[in-house]
Amino acid sequence: MPLISPEEYENLTPVQAIELQQQLRKEIRIEPLLKPIQTIAGADISFNKYEETVYAGIIVLSFPPLQEVAKATVISKTSFPYIPGLLSFREIPSLLKAWGQLEVKPDLMVLDGQGIAHPRRMGIATHFGLVTDTPAMGCAKSLLTGKFEALPETAGSASLIYDQEEVIGAALRTKNKVNPVFISPGHRITLEQSLAIIKQCISGYRIPDPTRKAHLLVNLVRTQNMGDKRSTQLDLF
DNA sequence: GCGACAG
DNA sequence: ATCTTGTCGC
Numbered sequence: 293m294p295l296i297s298p299e300e301y302e303n304l305t306p307v308q309a310i311e312l313q314q315q316l317r318k319e320i321r322i323e324p325l326l327k328p329i330q331t332i333a334g335a336d337i338s339f340n341k342y343e344e345t346v347y348a349g350i351i352v353l354s355f356p357p358l359q360e361v362a363k364a365t366v367i368s369k370t371s372f373p374y375i376p377g378l379l380s381f382r383e384i385p386s387l388l389k390a391w392g393q394l395e396v397k398p399d400l401m402v403l404d405g406q407g408i409a410h411p412r413r414m415g416i417a418t419h420f421g422l423v424t425d426t427p428a429m430g431c432a433k434s435l436l437t438g439k440f441e442a443l444p445e446t447a448g449s450a451s452l453i454y455d456q457e458e459v460i461g462a463a464l465r466t467k468n469k470v471n472p473v474f475i476s477p478g479h480r481i482t483l484e485q486s487l488a489i490i491k492q493c494i495s496g497y498r499i500p501d502p503t504r505k506a507h508l509l510v511n512l513v514r515t516q517n518m519g520d521k522r523s524t525q526l527d528l529f
Numbered sequence: 530g531c532g533a534c535a536g
Numbered sequence: 537a538t539c540t541t542g543t544c545g546c
Contacts, residue, residue, distance in 0.1 A: 337536075341538045374537075376534040383536075405535045415535070436535045469546080474535085536537050 296423075301385045302371055309381045313414040319422055320413060322477050325400070325485055329355050329427075332493065333398035334502030335390070335420070337383045338510035340518070344369045347517065348386035349510040351502070352398045356492050358501050362396040365513045376436065377412070379405055380419035391424060400481065400489065401428040402502040407478030407486070409453055409461035411437050421479030428478035429486040430461075431503050435474050445469045447494075450487060462487055466494045473498065 296312075304312065333352040339345060349365040366389040372382040383405075391397075406415030407430035415436070421428030435453070440463045443451035447468050453461040453476070461476030462483060477486045493500040499507070 337537080339536095339537065374536055376536090379535055410535080430535080432535050434535065437533085 299385070301381050304372075304381060306375060306378060309378050310412070313378075313412045313419075316419065316422055317413055320408065320418055321480055322408065322482060323480060325427055325481050327399075329399035329489065331355055331361060331396065331398040332358075332400045332402060332489065332502050333394075334402050334404075334500075334504070334506030335387050336404045336503065336506035336510050337386060338507070338514040339370075340514070344371060346370045346383070346386050347510045347514040348383070348390045349506055349513060350387065350390045350394055350398075350401075351505050351509050352394065352396050353502060353505070355399070355489075358493060358495065360505070362394060363509060364390045364393040364395075365509065366390045366393065367513070367517065377410065380414070380416040383416060384420055384423070387420060388423070397426065399427065401426055401478075402431050402490070402493075402500070402506075403428060403478065404430075404503050404506070405432050406430040406436050406474065407461065407476035409436060409438055409455075409474060409476035413460070415476065415478065417476070417478030419478075425480075427480040429481055429490070430474075430476045430478055431490060431500055432474040432476075433471075433499070435463075443472060448491065450475075459483065464490065466500065467496075467498050470498045473500070 403417035407417035417430035
C-alpha cells in the first residue's frame with residue numbers, strides 16, 4: 293500500500309520510520325497461504341563495515357527440490373544506519389531493486405531477520421511482504437524481542453516465542469546441539485505454515501537453504517567486486 | 530534508571 | 537553485518 297520509492301526510505305528520520313511502521317502495521321495479514329508453494333526465495337544483504345555500498349540479492353528455488361530457478365543481485369548505496377527495530381529501512385531499498393530485476397517472482401519470500409517477532413510487529417520480512425504484496429516469513433539467527441522456553445537439543449524441536457501473552461514466532465533447532473534459528477510469519481502466511489515449510493528447507497546446515505544460498509550469493513558478489521576494484525586500482529600504477 | 534537490542 | 541586461525545567436539 294505505502295507506495296514509497298526506494299530513495300524515500302533513505303531520507304526518513306528514525307522517528308518517521310517508526311511512524312511508518314505503526315501505519316503499515318494495520319495492513320499486516322497473518323493468514324494461511326492460499327495455495328501450496330512451488331517456489332521459495334531467500335534474500336540477503338552483504339557489505340563491508342564502514343562502507344555505504346551494499347550488495348543485495350534474491351535467489352529463487354523450486355520447492356520442495358530447492359533447485360535454483362532464478363536470481364538477481366544489485367549493488368547500491370545505503371545511508372540509513374543499522375538501528376535495532378529499523379533494519380528494514382536500511383535493507384529494503386536495495387532488496388526492492390533486486391526484486392524488480394527478478395525474472396521469476398517466488399511464491400514465498402524468506403528474509404534474513406524477523407517477521408512479526410518485532411516490538412511493533414514490523415520486522416523486515418513483514419515490511420517486505422507488505423510492500424511487494426507477497427507472502428513472506430522471517431528466519432533470523434538471533435532474537436530481537438520476546439522470550440522462549442529452552443528447547444530440546446535435537447534437530448526439529450521448536451519452542452514458541454512470546455511477547456507477553458502473544459505468540460509471535462518460534463525458535464527452531466535445525467541441527468543437533470546447534471543454536472536455534474528464529475522463525476516468524478511476515479505477511480500472508482501463518483506461523484505453522486512458516487515452520488512446516490522452513491523445516492523442508494533444511495539440508496544439513498544450521499541456516500535453511502533459501503537464506504543460506506542468498507547469503508553465499510551476496511557474499512560472492514561482494515568479494516568479487518572487491519577484487520575488481522583492487523585490480524583496477526593497481527592497474528593505475 | 531538499567532538492560533536488551535534482527536543485520 | 538564484517539574482520540580472522542586455529543581449534544575443540546561430534
